[in-house]
Amino acid sequence: MADRPDGPWDPGLQIERTTLAWLRTTLAFIVGMLVLLRLVGHENLVAALIFAVLALPLGLAITWLVWRRHLTSERRLHARAPLPGGALPAAMTALAVLAGCTGLAYILFA
Template identity: 75%
Template sequence: MVHRPDGPWDPGLQIERTTLAWLRTTLAFIIGLLVLLRMLGHVSALAALICAALALPLGLATGWLLWRRHLDGERRLRDRAPLPGGALPAAVSALAVLAGCSGLAFVIFA
């Protein structure tokens, strides 16, 4: 007979998979932005500095939100409370918009 955990979730799997997915998404955006900043730096140093000043702190904040969401999600699952809010998806969306604006700036200035 298969042992089922007490509750609707398997401890140790759902939260880790979600955290790893958010981590891959965040790292992909950060690496993409760094490559774009490198290319933009050859065209306009000022535009590259402005994009870097916005992108790098936002990337670090997203990583911090990711870790905080992971710990909060584990605690809430154990307490059978509602899962965390949407600060992390909002930060990743802002990072995506910034990546798009940086790409647009590269196309315009190039």
């Protein structure tokens, strides 16, 4: 069977597609946060600055986590080691909660 991979590595796992999906999700959250920050900034500049100080570094950290997860996943699949943990989904959840809080602040301050 020449079509079967030798070991757990399977090019059909599409690590690149997963990485791009994480990057698209991160970019969508960051752009959404920028729009929300602009809306909140019209009502309360201090609240907008607080959310910006929290959201933008978190977005950059998530982008770094995506690339680190991509490299780690590829190495671990070739080495037959366990895949990376859940730091990236946890960080993305934190960004989603922050986006929800920003939207709630806009509703409350408007």
